[in-house]
Amino acid sequence: xxxxxxxxxxxxxxxxxxxxxxxxxxxxxxxxxxxxxxxxxxxxxxxxxxxxxxxxxxxxxxxxxxxxxxxxxxxxxxxxxxxxxxxxxxxxxxxxxxxxxxxxxxxxxxxxxx
Amino acid sequence: xxxxxxxxxxxxxxxxxxxxxxxxxxxxxxxxxxxxxxxxxxxxxxxxxxxxxxxxxxxxxxxxxxxxxxxxxxxxxxxxxxxxxxxxxxxxxxxxxxxxxxxxxxxxxxx
Numbered sequence: 511x512x513x514x515x516x517x518x519x520x521x522x523x524x525x526x527x528x529x530x531x532x533x534x535x536x537x538x539x540x541x542x543x544x545x546x547x548x549x550x551x552x553x554x555x556x557x558x559x560x561x562x563x564x565x566x567x568x569x570x571x572x573x574x575x576x577x578x579x580x581x582x583x584x585x586x587x588x589x590x591x592x593x594x595x596x597x598x599x600x601x602x603x604x605x606x607x608x609x610x611x612x613x614x615x616x617x618x619x620x621x622x623x624x
Numbered sequence: 625x626x627x628x629x630x631x632x633x634x635x636x637x638x639x640x641x642x643x644x645x646x647x648x649x650x651x652x653x654x655x656x657x658x659x660x661x662x663x664x665x666x667x668x669x670x671x672x673x674x675x676x677x678x679x680x681x682x683x684x685x686x687x688x689x690x691x692x693x694x695x696x697x698x699x700x701x702x703x704x705x706x707x708x709x710x711x712x713x714x715x716x717x718x719x720x721x722x723x724x725x726x727x728x729x730x731x732x733x734x735x
Contacts, residue, residue, distance in 0.1 A: 514667075550727070553668070555722060558722070600667050602667070602668075612670035613723065614670070618666070
């Protein structure tokens with residue numbers, strides 16, 4: 511079974527802190543994604559990566575950065591956490607172009623910024 | 625980006641079939657229709673996808689209208705475990721790797 515593992519289920523951070531959310535997949539997928547999910551807004555794409563050291567902005571990249579140094583690991587970084595970044599963060603991975611393949615999601619990290 | 629429209633919520637009884645509708649009137653010829661679901665406190669999981677023909681797998685069936693402007697996800701016998709939010713998503717043709725998510729349909733299953 512494909513596994514996408516996010517390092518934490520719940521996190522509480524203070525405003526201004528630098529926050530790292532880690533995601534690891536074990537199926538050698540080339541594509542990895544970070545989404546945030548908020549009530550009434552659905553899933554919104556923050557960043558994605560289709561290869562090591564490659565990244566592309568999604569729909570809401572402001573306030574975030576990412577790192578992909580190894581194929582299996584994709585990190586989301588909040589440079590200076592703010593309360594409006596309180597959300598559920600979901601990592602996903604896939605192979606190919608997703609045209610005819612599926613994405614696999616982690617369990618999510620619920621981040622609260624106080 | 626092509627959009628989908630789904631009812632906010634639906635209700636079903638256990639062991640009865642469930643038909644979850646999705647409208648996608650602006651779909652283009654190369655867009656695939658994907659369905660995912662999200663159980664409470666979990667990440668989304670893939671259910672099924674199709675292009676033009678109806679599709680079946682162990683989880684569900686996907687019926688696609690002849691003009692492709694709508695589709696229906698069919699759960700043949702709902703169980704309590706099927707209570708989830710179901711997302712109908714268009715996957716754009718080409719090299720774009722993005723999925724465009726709507727708000728989905730929240731399905732309640734009554735015992």
